[in-house]
Amino acid sequence: DQQVKQNSPSLSVQEGRISILNCDYTNSMFDYFLWYKKYPAEGPTFLISISSIKDKNEDGRFTVFLNKSAKHLSLHIVPSQPGDSAVYFCAASRGDDKIIFGKGTRLHILP
Amino acid sequence: DTEVTQTPKHLVMGMTNKKSLKCEQHMGHRAMYWYKQKAKKPPELMFVYSYEKLSINESVPSRFSPECPNSSLLNLHLHALQPEDSALYLCASSLQLTDTQYFGPGTRLTVL
Numbered sequence: 001d002q003q004v005k006q007n008s009p010s011l012s013v014q015e016g017r018i019s020i021l022n023c024d025y026t027n028s029m030f031d032y033f034l035w036y037k038k039y040p041a042e043g044p045t046f047l048i049s050i051s052s053i054k055d056k057n058e059d060g061r062f063t064v065f066l067n068k069s070a071k072h073l074s075l076h077i078v079p080s081q082p083g084d085s086a087v088y089f090c091a092a093s094r095g096d097d098k099i100i101f102g103k104g105t106r107l108h109i110l111p
Numbered sequence: 112d113t114e115v116t117q118t119p120k121h122l123v124m125g126m127t128n129k130k131s132l133k134c135e136q137h138m139g140h141r142a143m144y145w146y147k148q149k150a151k152k153p154p155e156l157m158f159v160y161s162y163e164k165l166s167i168n169e170s171v172p173s174r175f176s177p178e179c180p181n182s183s184l185l186n187l188h189l190h191a192l193q194p195e196d197s198a199l200y201l202c203a204s205s206l207q208l209t210d211t212q213y214f215g216p217g218t219r220l221t222v223l
Contacts, residue, residue, distance in 0.1 A: 034211065043201045043214035044154060089153050099212065101153035 003027050004092050006102035014110050019077040021105050023090030028071065030092040034099070035064060035075045038087045047088075048075070077107075085109045115215035117202050123221045126192060132218045134185040134202030142166075142208045143185040145177060146201040148217070154201050160185060161208050192222045 005024045013019040021035075031052040036044035050057040050064045050073065057064050063076045077084055090102040115136045124130050134143065142161045146154035159167035160179040168177075174196075176188040185202055199219055203212040 036214075043199075043203075043217045046211050046213060049211055099156075104153055 002103075003030075004090055004100045004102040006088075006090055006105045008105050009103075010106040010108065012108040012110055013080045015082060016079045019075075019080045019084065019107055019109070021075040021077075021088050021090075021107065023073045023075075023102055025071050025073075025092050027092070027094065027100075028068075029094045030100075032093045033064070033066060033073050034091045034093075035062075036089040036091060036101075037084075038089065038104070044089055080107075080109045082109050082111065115202055115204055115213050117200075117215035117218050119218060120216070121219045121221075123223065124189065124192065125223050126194070128192075129188070129190045131189065132187040132200055132202075132220075134187075134204075134215055135183055136204040136213075136215075137183055138204065138206075138213070139182075140204035140206050140213075141182060142205045142210070143179060144203040144205075144212065145185070145187050146203065146214075148199040148201055158187075159208070166208065189220075192220075194222050197221045 003026050034049040035047040037047045038044040048059050048062045048064050050066050055066050061077055066073045085108055087104045087106050089104045091099045093099045118133045144159050145157040147157055148154040156169050157171045158177040163179045174191050178186040199217040201217045202215040205212045
C-alpha cells in the first residue's frame with residue numbers, strides 16, 4: 001500500500017515558467033512533509049518542508065502548499081531554471097516514525 | 112561543517128568479499144540512517160540509529176551489518192553479498208528522529 005503517491009512520473013516546463021509538482025498521501029496521521037531533489041548519481045538533497053500545522057511554507061523560489069482535507073501537497077518553483085531539472089521526491093512522516101517517500105517526479109526544464 | 116560524507120564513492124566487490132561503507136557527520140546530529148537506492152526508485156530505508164543505538168531495522172538480510180561506534184560515525188559492514196545488492200547506498204543524518212534528514216552523496220556498490 002503506497003502511502004505517499006506522486007502520480008506524475010515526469011513533467012516538462014518551459015524555463016521561466018512555474019513548475020508545480022504534486023503529491024498525495026493516504027495516512028491522515030502524517031504530520032510532517034518534505035520535498036527532496038535528486039540529480040543523477042547523487043544522493044537526495046533536502047529542499048523544503050512543512051509541518052501539518054501550516055498550509056504554506058516559502059523559501060526563495062520554492063513554495064510548498066499543504067491541503068490537509070484533500071491529503072495533498074504541492075511544490076511550486078517560480079521561476080523555473082535549467083538547474084531545477086532533477087527528480088523530486090515527496091516524503092511524509094508521523095511523530096517519531098520513519099519517513100515514507102513517494103516514487104518521484106522527473107522535472108525537465110526546457111530552454 | 113554542514114555535510115554528510117561517505118566513503119568510498121565507488122566499490123566493486125565479489126560475493127565472497129568483506130567490505131565496509133563509512134559515513135561521517137559533524138553537525139551534532141543524533142540520528143543516522145542507511146538507505147539503499149536502486150535505479151529510478153526512491154531510497155529504501157535499511158537502518159536507523161538514534162543516540163548510537165539501533166532504532167529501526169527494516170528486515171534487512173544479515174549480510175548487511177550496521178555499526179555506530181560514536182555519534183559522528185556510521186558504518187555498514189558487507190559480507191557475502193549478492194549481485195542484486197548492487198545499488199547506491201545512502202547515509203543520512205538528522206538532529207533527532209523525524210527532523211530534516213541531510214543525505215550524503217552515496218556509495219555506488221557493484222557486486223560481481
